[in-house]
Amino acid sequence: MNARRTAVILTPLVFGILLILAWELFVNWRDIKPFLLPKPSAIWDEIVDNHTEIWNAAKETGTNALIGIFAGTAVGVAAALVASRFKVASELLTPLSAAVNAMPIIALAPIFNNMFSSTSAIPRRLIVAIIVFFPIFVNTLRGLLQVDATKTELMQSYGASDWVTTRKVRIPNAMPFFFTGLKLAASLGVIAAVVAEYFGGLQNGLGSRITQYAGATAYPRAWAYVTASCALGLVFYLAALLLERIVMPWHRARRTT
Amino acid sequence: MTAAAVQIDGVSKIFNRGRASQVDALLDIDFHVDAGEFVSLIGPSGCGKSTLLRLVANLTEPTTGTVTVNDKPARQARLEQDYGMAFQQSGLFEWRSVVKNIELPLELRGLDRKARRERAMELLQLVKLPEFADHHPWELSGGMQQRVAIARALACRPAILLMDEPFGALDEMTREHMQDELIRIADETDTTVIFVTHSIPEAVYLSDRVVVMSRRPGRIVASIEVELGPRHEEIREAPEFFKKITEVREELRGIE
Numbered sequence: 001m002n003a004r005r006t007a008v009i010l011t012p013l014v015f016g017i018l019l020i021l022a023w024e025l026f027v028n029w030r031d032i033k034p035f036l037l038p039k040p041s042a043i044w045d046e047i048v049d050n051h052t053e054i055w056n057a058a059k060e061t062g063t064n065a066l067i068g069i070f071a072g073t074a075v076g077v078a079a080a081l082v083a084s085r086f087k088v089a090s091e092l093l094t095p096l097s098a099a100v101n102a103m104p105i106i107a108l109a110p111i112f113n114n115m116f117s118s119t120s121a122i123p124r125r126l127i128v129a130i131i132v133f134f135p136i137f138v139n140t141l142r143g144l145l146q147v148d149a150t151k152t153e154l155m156q157s158y159g160a161s162d163w164v165t166t167r168k169v170r171i172p173n174a175m176p177f178f179f180t181g182l183k184l185a186a187s188l189g190v191i192a193a194v195v196a197e198y199f200g201g202l203q204n205g206l207g208s209r210i211t212q213y214a215g216a217t218a219y220p221r222a223w224a225y226v227t228a229s230c231a232l233g234l235v236f237y238l239a240a241l242l243l244e245r246i247v248m249p250w251h252r253a254r255r256t257t
Numbered sequence: 258m259t260a261a262a263v264q265i266d267g268v269s270k271i272f273n274r275g276r277a278s279q280v281d282a283l284l285d286i287d288f289h290v291d292a293g294e295f296v297s298l299i300g301p302s303g304c305g306k307s308t309l310l311r312l313v314a315n316l317t318e319p320t321t322g323t324v325t326v327n328d329k330p331a332r333q334a335r336l337e338q339d340y341g342m343a344f345q346q347s348g349l350f351e352w353r354s355v356v357k358n359i360e361l362p363l364e365l366r367g368l369d370r371k372a373r374r375e376r377a378m379e380l381l382q383l384v385k386l387p388e389f390a391d392h393h394p395w396e397l398s399g400g401m402q403q404r405v406a407i408a409r410a411l412a413c414r415p416a417i418l419l420m421d422e423p424f425g426a427l428d429e430m431t432r433e434h435m436q437d438e439l440i441r442i443a444d445e446t447d448t449t450v451i452f453v454t455h456s457i458p459e460a461v462y463l464s465d466r467v468v469v470m471s472r473r474p475g476r477i478v479a480s481i482e483v484e485l486g487p488r489h490e491e492i493r494e495a496p497e498f499f500k501k502i503t504e505v506r507e508e509l510r511g512i513e
Contacts, residue, residue, distance in 0.1 A: 150348035153316055158365045159336035168361070172352040250352050250393055 038220040046224035053209075054228050061205035062232055064121055065193035068128020069185055069236075075129070076136030077178070083137075084144035084170065085162070093137070101134040106192070109199035124196035124205075131192040132185040136178070143177025144170045176251055179244040186240040190233040206232065261328070262417050262449040263290040263313055268322030269474075270308055281474035282308045286322070288468070288477060292416070295443060295450045297460035297467045299505065301512065305475030306453045307421055313451060314342055314419050327416055338366065340417040341410030345425045347402040349394035355405050356381065356390040362412045380408040383442060400431040407442065417449045424459070433493070436463055440488050457509070461501045462488060469508040479508040 020040045026032075027039045034042065047054065079097070083090035105127055112123035147169055155165040197207025206229045213222035244251070265288040272280040282305040290296050298306040311317045312324050315331040326334035334340065341362075349358050359377040368376070381387040384404040386397075394402055403423055410418055424432045436459060443450050454460050460467045461483055469479040483501055485492055492498050 148346065148348060150344045150346045151350065153344070154342065154348050156316055157314055157335060157338075157340070157342045158362050159338060160365055164365065168365075169350070172350070175352070248352070 034219050035217060038223050042220040043223045043227060046221045047227065050221065050224060054206075054224060057204065057206045057209050057225065058228050058232055060202075061190070061193050061197070061207065061229070062236075064124050064196075064205065065128055065189045065232070065236065068125040068193060069132050069189040071125070072129035072132030072189070073136050073182065073185065076133045076181070077140055079133075079137050080140035080144055080174075081166070083141050085166070090141070094141075097134055097137050100130060105130050106195050106199075109196050109201075113199060113201045118201055121202060123201055124193060127196045128189045128192045132189045135181040135184040135188065137181075139177045139181030139184075140174050143174025146177075147173050175248050179240070179248070183237060183240045183244070186236040187233045190229070190236050194229045194232075260292045261289055261325070262292045262294065263288070263451065264325040265289070265309075265312070266323050266325075268312060268319045268324060270305065270312065270317070271320045274320065283312075283319075284474040284476050286475070286477060290449060290451060292449055293447060295440075295452070295463060295465045297452045297454055297464040298470060299454060299457065299460045299467055299509070300470030300475065301472050301509070302455060303473055304470045305473060306470050309470075309475065310419055310421055310451060310453050313417075314340060338362065338413045339415055340419050341413065341415040342419045343403070343406045343410045343421070343423045345422040347394070347399075347406040349402055349405060349409075351394050354391050354393055355386070355397070358394065358405060359409045359412055362409060366413060376412060377408075380411060383411070383445070384408045384438070398431075400427055400435060403427065403435060404438065407439070411442070411446060411448070414446070415448065417451065418443070420450065420452045422453055422455070425454075432459070437488070437490070439463065457502050457505050458493075458498075461485075461498065461505060462493065467501075467505050469505060469512075471512050478512060481505055481508065 023037075024040050027037055079093055083093045109123065109127055112126055116122050144166075151169050151173075152165060155169055160168070194205070194207040194210070197203075197205045198211050202208070203212070206225050209225045210222050210229070213219070213225065265286055268283060268286045268288075269281070270283040272278075272282055286309065288309070298309060300306050308317065312319055313326060313331065315324070315326075315335040324331040327339045329337070329339070349355075350361070353361070356374070356377045359380055360373040363373040363376055378387065378390065381390055384407060386401060386404055386408075389397060389401065389405075394405070397405065406423070407418075410420075424435050427435060439450075440463060442448075450463075452460070452463060454463075464483055467481045467483060468477055469481065470476065471478045481501070481504055485495075485497060485501065
């Protein structure tokens with residue numbers, strides 16, 4: 001068990017280090033220009049030199065992502081609860097949410113930017129929320145509805161009301177599904193928050209720095225911000241994972257047995 | 258005549274009435290169970306024996322006729338938790354520990370925490386699983402899960418226990434053991450039991466009376482008193498036991 005655990009952590013770590021090493025050697029060997037592909041060591045130097053600036057930008061983007069994910073999750077869960085309760089709502093919301101999901105929402109960023117003042121963080125948070133809504137809504141709704149008939153009939157036999165059945169059976173049943181959605185939403189939300197900054201508006205986050213330095217041909221520095229975005233996405237994903245384990249200890253125990 | 262636990266008069270159940278998919282599940286059923294009786298319903302699959310049980314449980318309404326449980330309309334009996342129910346699947350909630358599963362019906366009845374825990378532990382003693390109180394359902398074998406489900410069904414001291422093939426998914430050895438446990442529990446708690454099964458030996462071994470149903474549309478074709486006295490392991494090999502099995506089997510053959 002412990003050996004397996006070490007292997008689970010060590011294997012990707014060793015692989016990652018080897019990959020970075022190969023990258024460094026390859027760039028040196030073929031003498032590739034930095035605007036095509038900078039060396040990892042050059043990117044690292046940029047990260048070290050600009051760490052305060054990167055940290056501040058990451059805080060801005062992270063805040064946008066966090067608020068957007070919160071809002072999108074809240075609306076997604078509420079919509080799923082309503083849709084699971086009323087058939088009409090489900091028939092209305094499901095195609096609507098599919099349509100929203102099919103929309104190239106990032107493409108709406110410039111339009112949203114024009115709707116609000118140029119110093120407003122609302123447009124990018126709105127984009128995050130809309131992107132996060134779909135995986136949360138679809139997964140939560142599935143979990144609320146996919147309950148064994150035996151369980152709902154038992155609740156009926158206890159004379160339990162619909163609301164009690166929702167609280168005691170449907171919601172706990174939906175938890176694993178919800179967290180599947182949340183883990184997706186965590187990474188998606190960060191990507192959306194970064195990319196939304198490419199289209200103008202406030203120039204204070206990771207995304208705006210990436211466009212700024214790429215435009216100024218400071219490629220290693222742009223890559224340093226890409227690395228930070230990657231790390232930010234990972235932090236969000238791990239936070240969702242941690243939350244899942246805290247909220248549903250039974251789920252994890254079940255998987256390991 | 259003793260008090261009726263269940264009284265069914267002129268009940269028919271038709272699904273999807275008037276459509277191409279119409280199914281006449283039950284036709285003109287009169288059925289009576291005395292308080293304290295153990296009755297099995299047996300018949301070919303699709304004969305409506307589960308539907309009959311669900312009518313008693315008020316999980317579905319009859320198309321015609323009346324269902325009375327404990328001298329009340331079935332719906333009222335359900336809302337007052339007059340019966341407990343167990344299915345082929347244990348239907349345990351995986352996010353609750355064993356003891357919390359048993360506490361659920363008590364929780365819905367509004368018992369306080371201490372009273373709930375006390376009653377649940379008492380029931381775990383009854384089904385001989387007290388050491389598994391804090392385990393989660395998936396850590397238990399199929400037979401143990403089914404025992405927890407029975408304990409849960411008995412939580413509110415129901416007068417009637419409704420069971421829909423509860424041992425159907427168990428292996429033969431576990432099954433026989435569970436049958437003896439069920440007889441003991443029903444005797445100790447003085448509970449009326451209606452038990453749906455498609456195993457003839459199981460019906461004969463468990464019941465005071467075996468009710469044989471016909472193919473769809475389901476009708477009651479025979480009601481056989483078993484009269485084997487108090488049950489114990491040896492009865493499974495006694496000639497009278499096999500005679501009763503033959504009697505039930507012949508009634509079922511008659512349907513074909």
